[in-house]
Amino acid sequence: MGLPVSAGAPSAWVQRWSHLLAPGASVLDVACGGGRHVAWFSGRGHPVCGVDIDTSVAAANAPQAELIQADIENGPWPLLHRQFGAVVVCNYLWRPLFPRLLERPMLDDGSVDYAALRKLIDWHIAEGTDCVCVVGTTGESPTVTVDEHCEIIRVAVEQAAGRLPIMAGCGANSTKEAIELARFAKKVGAQCQLQVVPYYNKPTQEGQYLHFKSIAEAVDLPLVLYNVPGRTVADMAHDTVMRLADVPGIIGIKEATGNIDRAQWLIKHAPAGFSIYSGDDPTAIALMLCGGHGNVSVTANVAPRLMHALCMAAIAGDCRAAIALHQQLMPLNQALFVEPNPIPVKWAAARIGLCKGNLRLPLTDLTPPTQVLVEAALRSSGVLV
Structure with missing residues (x-):
């Protein structure tokens, strides 16, 4: 499709990422100017909405597009409740735009949405999830109070009502606090506990061993170790894991380093x-x-x-099926870590209608460029259609 000379060619940056858009995905062009990107995306079958203080030239170049005349620097943002598959912003980032793009009304006071938690538990049961872990990294454990932490565990156990196991995140960098959280989890009926390597205070390997051993001895609740040195700084050595594997009540490890050599060693040497x-x-x-x-x-x-x-295919050794599913999920696996977890997955959950996207500081909203990536990944994986 030839473009009028006055429209101009699309930027190389826009052309570079445009293939990520699903067919027919909607596009928002902010400060659309002469309409070069409005016309280009429209010509490729995408419904496009362009916004600018003067849309007359864009209207001539892309008469089929939706154009909104608005002062986006000084006036209210005109599309507060609209969602798009992609947002195009070129040569405009220095102006006071993004605060308005990100601005949204708070639908609550920032308190924990226990009603949404109950719905999430029911949804995971319906979707075939085998176990739900609450108040871990993704569950925003660092930004909840101790009382909220305990109430989240209690509500999750109550809502699950034995229909699936609840793994309660009980980690702390104080052994005493970790024991108290584990005791509460056992009291309300959680099936197991997840205990992360103590963070910030950087315990030695002996300190880690005594930390987890003390918890297991104090609370009769199956314990899963959690090694994620990218967050805790302290890494749990192979030998420490094997020592802890012999402690009654410690039943496994969540190995989050992504190091397959390490994983193979642990699998080979772990006791039955x-x-x-x-x-x-x-x-x-x-x-x-x-x-x-x-x-x-x-x-x-x-x-x-x-x-x-x-998981079922991989555990069964069905490589063909596992690889096909892995390839389907890989864009999502990558996009959800472009910014620190849980920022992207919270946005994704809100995008598909599971919960609100509210976060507590110091976590901040997902940036618009990453929203485009996550949106595209949700669509390519088939989660969002």
């Missing part, structure tokens, strides 16, 4: 009854095909049925 779970979605398939036992997943928060199918 000690499970090795992935905590890294992009490499989970490799861990399970090597003999691992499952995946404590971020991606499963928005694609539980697909992740469940991948």
Whole structure:
């Protein structure tokens, strides 16, 4: 399709990422000017909305597009409740635009949405999830109070009502606090606890061993270790894991380093009854095909049925099916970590209608460029149609 000379050619940047858009996905062109991108996307079958203080030239170049005349620097944002598959913003980032793009009314006071939590539990049961872990990294454990932490566990257990196990995140960098959280989780009926390597205070390997051993001895609740040195700084050595595997009540580890050599070593040397779970979605398939036992997943928060199918195929040794599912989920696995977890997955969950997208500081809203990536990944994986 030839463009009028006055429209101009689309920028190389826009052409470079435009292939990520699903067919027919809607596009918002902010400060659309002469309409070069409005016309270009319209010519490729995308419904386009252009916004500018003067849309007369764009109207001449792209008469089929939706054009909105608005002062986006000084006036109210005109599309507060609209959603788009992509947002185009060229040569405009220095002006006071993004605060308005990100601005949205708070539908609550920032308190925990327990009603949404109950709905999420029911949804995961319907989607075939095998176990729900609450108040972990993705569950925003660092930004809840101790009282909220406990109430989230209680509500999750109550809502599950034995229909699926609840793994209660009980980690803390104080052994005393971790024991108190684990005692509460046991009291309200959680089936197991997840205990992360203590963060910030950087315990030695002996300190880590005594920390987890003390929790297991104090609370009779099956304990899954959680090693994620990218967040905790402290790494749990192979030998420490094997020492802890011999402690009664410690039943497995969530290994979130993404290091498959390490995972293979743990799988080979773990005693019977000690499970090795992935905590890294992009490499989970490799861990399970090597003999691992499952995946404590971020991606499963928005694609539980697909992740469940991948896990079942990989654990059964069905490489062909597992690889096909892994390839389907890979764009989502990558997009959900472009910004720190749980920022992208919270936005994705809100995008597909599971919950509100509110976050507590110091977590901030997902940036518009990453929203485009996550949206495209949700569509390419089939989660959003």
